[in-house]
Amino acid sequence: MSNPLVVVVTGVSSGIGRAAAQQFAARGCEVYGTVRSTAGMAPIPGVTLVEMDVRDGESVTQAMRSIIVRAQRIDVLVNNAGVSLVGAVEETSVAEAQSLFEVNVFGLLRTTQAVLPQMRKQGAGRIINLSSVLGFLPAPYMGWYAASKHAVEGMSESLDHEARQFGVRVVLVEPSYTRTSLDTNAPKAAGKIAAYDTERETATRAVAQHAANAPGPDSVARTIVEAAFGPWKMRRTPKGQASLLSKLRRFLPAGPVDSALRKNLSLNT
Numbered sequence: 416m417s418n419p420l421v422v423v424v425t426g427v428s429s430g431i432g433r434a435a436a437q438q439f440a441a442r443g444c445e446v447y448g449t450v451r452s453t454a455g456m457a458p459i460p461g462v463t464l465v466e467m468d469v470r471d472g473e474s475v476t477q478a479m480r481s482i483i484v485r486a487q488r489i490d491v492l493v494n495n496a497g498v499s500l501v502g503a504v505e506e507t508s509v510a511e512a513q514s515l516f517e518v519n520v521f522g523l524l525r526t527t528q529a530v531l532p533q534m535r536k537q538g539a540g541r542i543i544n545l546s547s548v549l550g551f552l553p554a555p556y557m558g559w560y561a562a563s564k565h566a567v568e569g570m571s572e573s574l575d576h577e578a579r580q581f582g583v584r585v586v587l588v589e590p591s592y593t594r595t596s597l598d599t600n601a602p603k604a605a606g607k608i609a610a611y612d613t614e615r616e617t618a619t620r621a622v623a624q625h626a627a628n629a630p631g632p633d634s635v636a637r638t639i640v641e642a643a644f645g646p647w648k649m650r651r652t653p654k655g656q657a658s659l660l661s662k663l664r665r666f667l668p669a670g671p672v673d674s675a676l677r678k679n680l681s682l683n684t
Contacts, residue, residue: 420444421486422643423479425469425526426496428456430595431545434636435493436462442640447482449496469496469522479529491643492530493543494523497563501619502604503611504558511604512559519563524570531578539582543642544571546587548652548660552672555680556611556618557601575649586642587649591656592622592629618680625679630655 422439426432427448436448440461449467450456456464467478483489498518500511527542534540549557550564568587575585607615638653652658677683 420490420643421447421482421488422491422493423447423449423482423489423526423530424493424495425449425467425522427459427462427464431590431593431632431635431639432493432495433459434632435495435639438633438636438640439491439643442644444491445486447486449478469525470517472525475522475525475529479526479533483533488537489530489533489540491541491543492526493545493639493643494526495545495639496522497545499557499560499601500604501556501601501615501622502559503556503608503615506606506608506611507559507604508606512562515559516563516566519560520566520570523567527574531583534578534583535581540584541643541647542571542574542578542583542585543639544585544587545639546571546589548589548591548656550587550589552660552676555677555682556615557622572649584647585649586647586651588635588638588642589650589652589661590635590638591653591660592625593635594626594629594631614682618682621680 422444424432424436424439424446427436428450432448436446436459439446440459446462447465448459448462449465451466451468453464453466458464465478465482468474479489496518498515500507500515523544530540530542544567546567547564549561550568552561554561571585571587578585634653634655638651642651650661652661
């Protein structure tokens with residue numbers, strides 16, 4: 416009998432990361448889930464919790480090293496840990512944008528660089544990066560979050576070209592609205608500009624309503640598991656709205672896509 420896949424999922428305290436870790440464990444994988452702190456963290460059956468802060472290079476290095484010592488390999492890395500931010504581009508400070516990128520982009524870079532030597536050594540591996548439909552669409556009042564996901568998309572495609580010579584492939588998973596705390600508890604830019612208040616609040620209410628009515632994280636988690644076990648595809652979108660938006664972006668002219676996006680957010684001008 417072959418050895419189970421060794422899977423590392425970042426950010427498993429809740430939402431998509433927790434659901435993905437549970438589904439990998441149900442498939443018989445040896446699963447390690449990272450969290451910033453295990454204190455008060457509810458256990459996940461079949462998942463070994465590892466403390467790691469993606470913002471801290473030493474923390475990432477130590478956590479990944481401990482997993483490799485214990486498991487002797489890492490077959491799949493799921494870069495799920497991420498944060499959001501609501502605010503117009505003009506009213507978002509450089510420090511706030513940097514803090515967002517520190518997790519969503521540079522955190523992903525740290526974990527990826529920490530596992531690639533092992534994946535190159537073993538001659539195989541798959542890195543699954545959680546992007547978003549905002550990785551290929553604009554997002555009024557979430558411009559810096561969208562920018563971080565656009566960066567993840569560009570880096571992931573480039574990395575896949577570089578790493579495939581070692582048997583390592585990279586996959587992007589691009590969900591749409593998902594009923595998790597990421598959207599409902601998203602922090603707001605501190606330096607609000609009154610001129611944006613009305614439209615920002617309208618868009619924020621629309622996002623909150625869409626998120627409340629969206630499917631839970633299990634469907635995105637299934638797509639992540641499929642990305643690990645299935646044939647390689649650069650992009651995978653969960654069934655439903657994400658898949659539809661991907662097709663619309665690809666095949667429709669820019670004008671109708673722009674109008675549909677604004678209508679979705681109740682922006683009428």
